[in-house]
Amino acid sequence: MTPRLHPFTTLTLAVCAAVVTTAAAYWPLSVAVALAAVILAARHGIAGRVLTAGAVILTPLCLSLLVLHGLFFPEGQTVLAQWGPARVTAEGLGFALELGTRTTACVLVFLLFSFTVSVPDLVSALAGRRIPPQFGFVLASTLTLLPAVAGRLDRIRQAQETRGMVVGRGLLSRLGTLRLQMVPLVLALIDDAGSRAQALDARGFGSPGPRTSYREVADPPAQRLFRAAALVFAAAAVAGRIVASWPTGAAS
Amino acid sequence: MSQPALTIIAPGQAADRRRRLLEIAGAAAIAATYIFLVLTQPADIANGPASFSALVALGGFLLGAVLLIVAVLPALPTSTVVLIPVALVLNVVLGQLMGSTGLPFYIDAIGTVLIAVLAGPAAGAATGALSSIVWSFFNPTVLPFAAGAALIGFLAGMAARGGLFRRFYLAPVAGFVTGILAGVVSAPIAAFVFGGTSGLGTGAIVSAFRAMGDTLLAAITKQALISDPMDKAIVFTIAALLAYALPRRTTFQFPFVRRYRVLAGKAPAAPEA
Numbered sequence: 001m002t003p004r005l006h007p008f009t010t011l012t013l014a015v016c017a018a019v020v021t022t023a024a025a026y027w028p029l030s031v032a033v034a035l036a037a038v039i040l041a042a043r044h045g046i047a048g049r050v051l052t053a054g055a056v057i058l059t060p061l062c063l064s065l066l067v068l069h070g071l072f073f074p075e076g077q078t079v080l081a082q083w084g085p086a087r088v089t090a091e092g093l094g095f096a097l098e099l100g101t102r103t104t105a106c107v108l109v110f111l112l113f114s115f116t117v118s119v120p121d122l123v124s125a126l127a128g129r130r131i132p133p134q135f136g137f138v139l140a141s142t143l144t145l146l147p148a149v150a151g152r153l154d155r156i157r158q159a160q161e162t163r164g165m166v167v168g169r170g171l172l173s174r175l176g177t178l179r180l181q182m183v184p185l186v187l188a189l190i191d192d193a194g195s196r197a198q199a200l201d202a203r204g205f206g207s208p209g210p211r212t213s214y215r216e217v218a219d220p221p222a223q224r225l226f227r228a229a230a231l232v233f234a235a236a237a238v239a240g241r242i243v244a245s246w247p248t249g250a251a252s
Numbered sequence: 253m254s255q256p257a258l259t260i261i262a263p264g265q266a267a268d269r270r271r272r273l274l275e276i277a278g279a280a281a282i283a284a285t286y287i288f289l290v291l292t293q294p295a296d297i298a299n300g301p302a303s304f305s306a307l308v309a310l311g312g313f314l315l316g317a318v319l320l321i322v323a324v325l326p327a328l329p330t331s332t333v334v335l336i337p338v339a340l341v342l343n344v345v346l347g348q349l350m351g352s353t354g355l356p357f358y359i360d361a362i363g364t365v366l367i368a369v370l371a372g373p374a375a376g377a378a379t380g381a382l383s384s385i386v387w388s389f390f391n392p393t394v395l396p397f398a399a400g401a402a403l404i405g406f407l408a409g410m411a412a413r414g415g416l417f418r419r420f421y422l423a424p425v426a427g428f429v430t431g432i433l434a435g436v437v438s439a440p441i442a443a444f445v446f447g448g449t450s451g452l453g454t455g456a457i458v459s460a461f462r463a464m465g466d467t468l469l470a471a472i473t474k475q476a477l478i479s480d481p482m483d484k485a486i487v488f489t490i491a492a493l494l495a496y497a498l499p500r501r502t503t504f505q506f507p508f509v510r511r512y513r514v515l516a517g518k519a520p521a522a523p524e525a
Contacts, residue, residue, distance in 0.1 A: 025303035064455035072462035099447035110392035132325045141337040189338045197331040206330040245304040
């Protein structure tokens with residue numbers, strides 16, 4: 001379907017969806033947003049990745065919410081069950097449901113954005129705005145460094161194992177093997193960064209002034225208009241929420 | 253172009269002043285958001301999931317973090333900017349390695365603290381905030397904690413500047429104090445945005461305080477005061493161990509380390525020294 005949306009358009013969409021979901025605080029809407037994110041992910045063929053990453057993040061959070069608010073909610077009035085100090089209240093379960101669905105919706109929407117966005121497009125789009133060019137560098141550099149570091153850590157572990165490193169059972173032995181792997185890794189990374197800094201400086205990375213990007217990302221006027229409309233909608237949702245629940249009573 | 257000196261110096265000073273203002277505005281946004289949230293916390297969260305407080309917390313803290321990044325990042329030298337991705341990768345990878353030892357702490361700020369020790373408080377704050385933003389590509393739940401991460405980096409840099417890393421036993425103390433402040437600042441995010449903590453262990457501690465009738469914010473703040481200082485004391489200790497395990501040729505190449513004598517011991521004989 002949409003092969004090339006501008007990175008800012010998808011980012012704006014994700015942010016607005018998250019903001020509106022948070023402002024609305026209405027769990028059917030949260031569920032609908034989460035479902036929409038999953039359907040969109042499926043149409044892009046990344047439903048599996050989004051759901052796996054989402055499950056890793058959300059399962060402990062939702063379980064924790066359920067235990068915390070489901071069993072201990074001192075503000076709750078409608079007691080459904082009680083064991084000693086633990087009381088299951090309808091309000092507590094409702095609160096856990098609201099927050100659980102809201103967080104699920106926001107996490108899935110942002111994961112959908114980060115798994116569909118093309119990082120080179122995002123970086124060149126950022127470079128075109130008044131965002132410090134260093135930000136684009138940090139973003140792109142980190143995303144390319146992560147897999148490289150995993151490989152390097154593997155090589156360090158193999159090298160240390162050839163030199164006789166054995167992962168023992170005791171805590172001290174584990175910490176010892178940890179030190180054998182961490183110090184070479186940190187040293188190599190900081191050393192690399194030093195030489196990278198020199199190479200970048202030689203190419204004028206640190207000098208002020210505008211940057212030229214060889215990569216052009218098309219930004220049709222229709223998408224700009226759409227972004228502006230989405231932002232206005234999100235701002236209206238926030239304003240509505242602020243007017244509706246300005247804490248006049250609670251502040252006193 | 254014919255008079256580069258005249259055209260460059262004046263904008264440079266103006267930019268410096270603008271940057272200073274942005275830094276102050278960022279710190280003020282974070283502080284004001286925290287105070288506002290504590291003063292106006294909903295008395296009865298049963299009425300609704302604190303959506304207003306969540307929006308204020310997200311907006312205020314993220315605005316503060318972004319202002320700090322915009323203020324600090326362009327002023328950092330290239331040698332520090334290239335360290336920020338390294339710090340983020342270290343946060344992630346070392347956190348996973350520590351997890352493999354089975355210790356019950358989520359040690360996820362080693363890289364930030366290490367960079368703060370080597371390159372100073374401004375670099376530490378930018379690293380903390382940027383780490384949260386970039387890491388949110390894989391785990392969006394860390395994004396709201398950007399302000400807390402910036403605070404950790406800033407305080408670690410201040411501790412290093414004050415010489416707390418020169419005596420080995422002082423590093424965990426600095427980490428303990430940092431953990432108290434960072435935990436208190438991050439508690440409203442956990443309370444109002446997520447309604448709890450992401451770990452089952454920390455969730456159990458919050459449940460215990462809730463069972464005693466505390467409000468959610470109070471319970472999460474108390475839980476943060478139990479776990480965070482310990483966690484940060486360990487992180488600062490590991491960062492100090494790493495800083496001393498690195499060869500001096502590497503650590504003393506950082507101007508911040510040389511200027512404030514951050515680490516004990518003499519600088520190696522360098523051609524420029």
